[in-house]
Amino acid sequence: MIQKWFKEEGDLIKQDDVICDIRTEMFTFGMLTDDAYDSIMGKILIPEESEPIDPGTIICTTLNEGIEEKEEEEEDTRDDQEVGLFIDSRDQK
Numbered sequence: 001m002i003q004k005w006f007k008e009e010g011d012l013i014k015q016d017d018v019i020c021d022i023r024t025e026m027f028t029f030g031m032l033t034d035d036a037y038d039s040i041m042g043k044i045l046i047p048e049e050s051e052p053i054d055p056g057t058i059i060c061t062t063l064n065e066g067i068e069e070k071e072e073e074e075e076d077t078r079d080d081q082e083v084g085l086f087i088d089s090r091d092q093k
């Protein structure tokens with residue numbers, strides 16, 4: 001279950017930010033982002049204190065804010081994109 005969200009919809013997310021605490025039967029841990037660039041918190045799909053979450057469940061979306069300067073120099077033309085963060089079965093151990 002999501003115990004607490006630390007980011008709200010529209011908040012800036014930097015690499016390795018903890019966006020929420022996830023509580024399992026065994027322990028509580030912080031869900032980190034691992035993007036190499038900043039994002040914006042999109043829609044939160046699972047509210048705090050929700051029912052248990054199955055592995056593979058998308059808990060929120062993030063919006064890619066853009067491209068690092070280094071990537072721009074390489075003429076990467078990716079558009080902003082929306083991606084989902086999900087619970088991995090390895091997180092349930």
